[in-house]
Each structure stands twice: as C-alpha cells, then as structure tokens.
Amino acid sequence: MGQTVAEKIISHHSGRSVQAGELAIVSVDGVMATDATGPMAIKAFHEMGGETLWDAARVSMILDHATPAPNEKIANLHKLLRDFAAETGCHFYDVGEGICHQLMVENAHVRPGDIFLGADSHTPTYGALNAFAAGVGATDLAAVMFTGKTWLKVPETIRIELVGELPRGLSAKDVILTLVGLLGVDGANYMAIEYTGEAIRNFTLASRMVLANMAAEMGAKTAFVDPTGLKLWYDWTPTYADADAQYAQQHVVDVSNLKPKVAVPHLPSSVKDIDAVAGTKVHQAFIGSCTNARLEDLQMAAQVLRGKKIARGVRLLIAPASRRVFNDALSDGTIQILSDAGATIINSGCGPCVGTLGGIPGDDEVIISSTNRNFRGRMGNPNAQIYLASPAVVAASALTGQITNPTDVLDTTSEWEVL
Amino acid sequence: MLRGRTHVYGDDIDTDRIIPGKYTKTLDMSELAAHVLEDLDPNFSKIVQPGDILVAGKNFGSGSSREQAPVALKRAGIAVVIARSFARIFFRNAINIGLPLVEVKHHTIRPGHEVEVDLIGGVVHNLTTGETYQATRMPSVMIDILNAGGLVNYLKTHRDYKL
Numbered sequence: 001m002g003q004t005v006a007e008k009i010i011s012h013h014s015g016r017s018v019q020a021g022e023l024a025i026v027s028v029d030g031v032m033a034t035d036a037t038g039p040m041a042i043k044a045f046h047e048m049g050g051e052t053l054w055d056a057a058r059v060s061m062i063l064d065h066a067t068p069a070p071n072e073k074i075a076n077l078h079k080l081l082r083d084f085a086a087e088t089g090c091h092f093y094d095v096g097e098g099i100c101h102q103l104m105v106e107n108a109h110v111r112p113g114d115i116f117l118g119a120d121s122h123t124p125t126y127g128a129l130n131a132f133a134a135g136v137g138a139t140d141l142a143a144v145m146f147t148g149k150t151w152l153k154v155p156e157t158i159r160i161e162l163v164g165e166l167p168r169g170l171s172a173k174d175v176i177l178t179l180v181g182l183l184g185v186d187g188a189n190y191m192a193i194e195y196t197g198e199a200i201r202n203f204t205l206a207s208r209m210v211l212a213n214m215a216a217e218m219g220a221k222t223a224f225v226d227p228t229g230l231k232l233w234y235d236w237t238p239t240y241a242d243a244d245a246q247y248a249q250q251h252v253v254d255v256s257n258l259k260p261k262v263a264v265p266h267l268p269s270s271v272k273d274i275d276a277v278a279g280t281k282v283h284q285a286f287i288g289s290c291t292n293a294r295l296e297d298l299q300m301a302a303q304v305l306r307g308k309k310i311a312r313g314v315r316l317l318i319a320p321a322s323r324r325v326f327n328d329a330l331s332d333g334t335i336q337i338l339s340d341a342g343a344t345i346i347n348s349g350c351g352p353c354v355g356t357l358g359g360i361p362g363d364d365e366v367i368i369s370s371t372n373r374n375f376r377g378r379m380g381n382p383n384a385q386i387y388l389a390s391p392a393v394v395a396a397s398a399l400t401g402q403i404t405n406p407t408d409v410l411d412t413t414s415e416w417e418v419l
Numbered sequence: 420m421l422r423g424r425t426h427v428y429g430d431d432i433d434t435d436r437i438i439p440g441k442y443t444k445t446l447d448m449s450e451l452a453a454h455v456l457e458d459l460d461p462n463f464s465k466i467v468q469p470g471d472i473l474v475a476g477k478n479f480g481s482g483s484s485r486e487q488a489p490v491a492l493k494r495a496g497i498a499v500v501i502a503r504s505f506a507r508i509f510f511r512n513a514i515n516i517g518l519p520l521v522e523v524k525h526h527t528i529r530p531g532h533e534v535e536v537d538l539i540g541g542v543v544h545n546l547t548t549g550e551t552y553q554a555t556r557m558p559s560v561m562i563d564i565l566n567a568g569g570l571v572n573y574l575k576t577h578r579d580y581k582l
Binding site for chain 1 (some may be wrong): 433516
C-alpha cells in the first residue's frame with residue numbers, strides 16, 4: 001500500500017514500514033525549546049536523571065518569548081537557559097536573534113525529511129521544508145534530550161490541493177485563513193496535512209512557512225508543503241507521497257476568486273471576507289510572529305505604506321522574525337519606509353503575539369494582527385478584540401485607521417509583487 | 420477509580436484560557452493554581468476543591484504547547500478532565516505530568532453531578548443520573564506513563580520508551 005509523507009518519514013525513523021494508526025518509537029533529528037518552555041524542560045531533564053544531552057549539536061535553546069527580560073524573574077529564567085547552553089554545548093540564541101522557528105529554518109537546524117520536535121505549538125512551520133515537525137510540551141522535549149527518541153501515533157493525513165492563481169494583493173495568509181475557516185480549529189486534530197497544487201508551486205519558502213505554521217490552528221500534529229518548486233541553499237532530497245497513499249480526507253480549494261480574509265474574535269476559524277468587517281475601527285496594528293514577519297511580509301507592508309503616514313490614533317508595531325530579516329529589511333530600505341510611515345520597529349521576538357511583553361492592548365481596543373491566534377486574552381488583555389489578517393491588510397488598516405482591503409489603498413500604477 | 424463533583428464548561432477551551440501566557444513565565448508552579456481558567460470563569464479558582472472533576476466539550480486544551488496548562492489544573496486540585504475531545508499537545512502534556520484525562524464523546528454531565536471515572540476500564544459512571552458513558556481507549560504507552568505518575572518517573576525507571 002502507498003504511503004503518505006508522514007508515513008514515509010516515520011518509517012525511515014523507526015526502522016520499519018508503518019501506516020496511520022500504528023504506534024512507533026522514532027529517532028529524533030533535532031529539538032528546540034524557548035524561554036517559555038525551556039526552563040521546565042531542563043528541570044524535567046534533570047529530574048529524569050539527565051546529565052549530558054543525547055546529542056548537544058541537535059538541541060537548540062532560544063530566548064524569544066519575553067525578550068529582552070521585562071523583570072528579574074524572567075531574567076533569571078533567561079540566565080538558566082544561557083547557563084544550561086554553556087554547560088551542555090547546545091546551540092543557543094540570545095535575546096534579539098529572532099523567533100525560534102525562523103532561526104531553526106535559517107540556520108538549517110531542521111532539514112527536509114527530518115523528524116524535529118519543538119516545545120512550541122507552531123513547530124509544524126518546518127513542514128515548509130518537507131520535514132515532520134511537531135509541537136510538544138516541556139517534559140516530552142526533556143525525554144528527547146535524555147533518550148534521543150520519542151513515541152508517536154502515526155497520523156492520518158488530510159490532503160489539500162490548492163488550484164488556480166491568487167489574485168493581486170493576496171498572499172499565503174489569505175489562503176491559510178481560508179483553510180482554517182473551512183476545516184475549523186480542530187479539523188485536523190491528531191492528523192497531518194499535505195498541501196499541494198499549482199497555486200503554491202511558485203510560493204517562496206517564507207510563504208510555504210505561513211501555510212505550514214497555521215496547520216497548528218487546525219489542531220494538526222504536523223504539515224507538509226509539496227516540495228515541488230522549493231528552493232533551498234543546501235543539497236536535499238524531497239519526500240513525495242505515493243500516488244496510492246491513503247488519505248482521511250481530500251479537499252480541492254480554488255484560490256482564484258479569494259478575497260482578503262480576516263479572522264474575527266475570538267477564534268482563528270471565525271474567518272470572514274474582508275468586506276464583512278471593513279470599516280471596523282482599529283487601535284493597534286501588529287506585524288510580527290512566526291507566522292508573518294519575514295522579509296516578504298515587511299516588504300508587503302512597505303508597498304502599502306510607501307510615502308504615506310499611518311492614521312492618527314493608531315499604533316503600528318513591527319517585530320521582524322529574526323536579526324537576519326531585520327538586516328535584510330534595513331539594507332533594502334524597507335525599514336526606512338515603514339519607520340517614515342510611523343511604524344514602531346520593535347525587537348525580534350514573540351512578545352506581543354503571546355501577551356508576554358510589549359504591545360499589550362487596552363480594554364475594548366481592537367487589534368489587527370498578522371499573527372496566528374486571536375483567543376480571548378491572547379495578547380495579554382481579555383477585554384481586547386483581536387482580528388487576524390495578512391501583513392498587507394494590517395498595513396492598509398494602520399494607514400486608514402479601520403480594517404481595510406489593501407487593494408483599495410495600493411497604488412494602482414505599481415505592480416503588486418507576486419509573493 | 421476517581422470520584423468527584425463536576426465543573427462543566429464548553430467547547431474549544433484553549434490554553435490561554437486555562438492559564439494566560441502572562442502567568443507562565445515561572446518555575447514556581449504553586450503560583451499557577453490561583454489563575455487557572457480565570458478568563459473563562461473568574462470564580463473557578465475559589466470554588467474548586469481537591470478531587471473535583473473538570474468536564475468540557477470538544478477540543479479542550481487547544482493552542483499553545485505550554486505544559487503549565489495541565490499543571491495549573493492539577494495544582495488546583497482537579498483529579499481528572501473529561502472532554503468530548505482534547506487537543507493533541509495538551510493530551511500528551513497532561514499524561515506526561517500525571518493528570519488523567521478521559522475522552523467521552525457522548526454524555527449528559529451537568530455542573531455538580533457526582534461522577535466516577537474508571538481509567539483502566541475506560542468507562543465513566545454518572546452517579547447522579549445513573550448513566551454510564553464509554554471512554555475512548557488510550558494507547559498502552561500512555562497508561563504506563565500515567566501509572567508511573569508521569570513521564571519523568573517513567574523514564575527514571577525504564578530509561579527508554581517501551582510500546
């Protein structure tokens with residue numbers, strides 16, 4: 001019987017041919033934890049009897065969730081991770097280097113065909129690389145640091161074929177919001193997703209990461225973007241599903257007539273066409289997070305904001321996904337355009353998205369955000385309303401002070417870069 | 420066999436509502452119980468008693484990977500969580516820290532019902548209504564981890580996974 005991508009990668013890592021539904025013990029190629037999960041993982045690792053890591057070169061610790069430290073308690077958690085990295089020799093990314101998922105991909109700590117576990121729920125992001133990547137909690141992560149292995153149930157797979165061509169002004173975020181709306185917040189619970197089809201053949205790595213990233217918002221264990229058309233800077237071998245692989249569900253979605261999408265409070269699956277919410281007054285706009293803070297996202301915002309000023313009474317916060325993204329956006333002039341437009345550029349990290357540091361909204365305020373979750377309280381205040389959208393929608397909304405379709409404000413003489 | 424009084428909530432209760440991210444940046448787990456479910460029900464941490472049972476709808480524990488979510492529930496005294504379904508990371512985390520869970524697709528449990536959970540047998544008895552509900556069977560490795568009191572103890576004993 002044919003195999004899905006998940007079945008192939010797990011078979012390769014468990015030494016036998018597996019099918020969905022079986023339990024398997026697999027070797028793990030890499031793990032990472034952040035300042036949100038790393039301290040508990042280190043504690044559990046020591047409690048298990050762990051002294052030296054199974055393989056320090058395969059372990060990364062990243063400070064990104066509450067950085068720079070806002071108080072002494074968090075400063076001490078940062079110190080704990082810093083000291084652990086120095087003692088064990090694992091990879092370490094200090095304050096300001098970037099968001100964990102961006103760093104794992106940029107620095108090739110995860111590669112196509114790998115099994116990678118991260119103590120962060122958006123670990124499926126690496127499915128953009130055709131890797132089996134899943135989020136786990138701190139103790140599961142500690143167990144890999146201790147044994148180099150984990151157990152898992154081979155997931156069933158949902159195949160999503162994306163056909164047609166995305167209209168001007170839309171990007172991967174509009175596609176993934178469409179899918180989250182279609183499948184629901186638990187539509188892929190315990191399952192893997194394979195994204196394929198002509199609509200995503202020309203997607204950049206960054207755009208592929210958006211699709212894989214928000215598989216988490218459908219409950220997926222992991223996700224894979226068809227590697228056809230994927231360009232990487234090192235040698236690699238793609239993994240394709242067999243033609244006769246068995247799927248739990250198959251969907252075909254035509255993206256040709258999509259409108260920009262917005263997820264309204266308080267679920268990422270409460271997705272509407274922008275027309276339904278256009279005109280809603282916004283107080284804060286945020287471009288950041290592991291979902292949409294890469295160079296192309298910042299460029300998209302700059303294209304909307306070039307030579308203009310954001311509306312009075314709106315704060316536009318921008319946190320680039322990594323130092324590399326920030327530097328690239330500095331050298332190509334993107335940061336200058338955004339700053340001239342009135343954006344506040346903040347350090348690379350997760351803070352505003354997860355409500356741990358920076359950009360906490362006031363009561364009854366409306367936030368338009370390029371992030372991935374709009375749960376009540378997510379950004380640090382349960383009395384705020386969070387709307388999720390693409391960086392282009394966020395920028396256009398900051399410009400006008402209300403939720404705005406970017407095609408309404410884009411200069412019609414300039415070509416919208418296909419992303 | 421776990422027996423207790425129930426608190427009943429709805430669908431899609433995410434980890435931000437179980438324990439908001441702003442409280443999770445600590446290794447002092449005793450602080451978590453005071454804020455458990457506070458954005459969902461500000462009274463919960465005051466009324467919950469040791470041994471109580473939490474009942475929820477579908478997709479309980481969706482969202483972040485924070486293990487502080489099941490820890491906060493356990494620290495608050497919750498003996499077992501019953502839900503129609505659980506988000507996958509939460510499910511693993513709860514078992515790993517020794518908080519029992521049972522997935523029961525169909526039930527009519529209301530707040531304050533007296534309920535008895537048979538984890539090994541995979542059944543839930545509603546002592547108030549006299550009904551019995553079937554629970555989904557857990558993979559054997561999870562029962563072993565739960566019986567050990569969590570993954571730390573399991574690995575302390577076995578040093579490796581056994582299926």
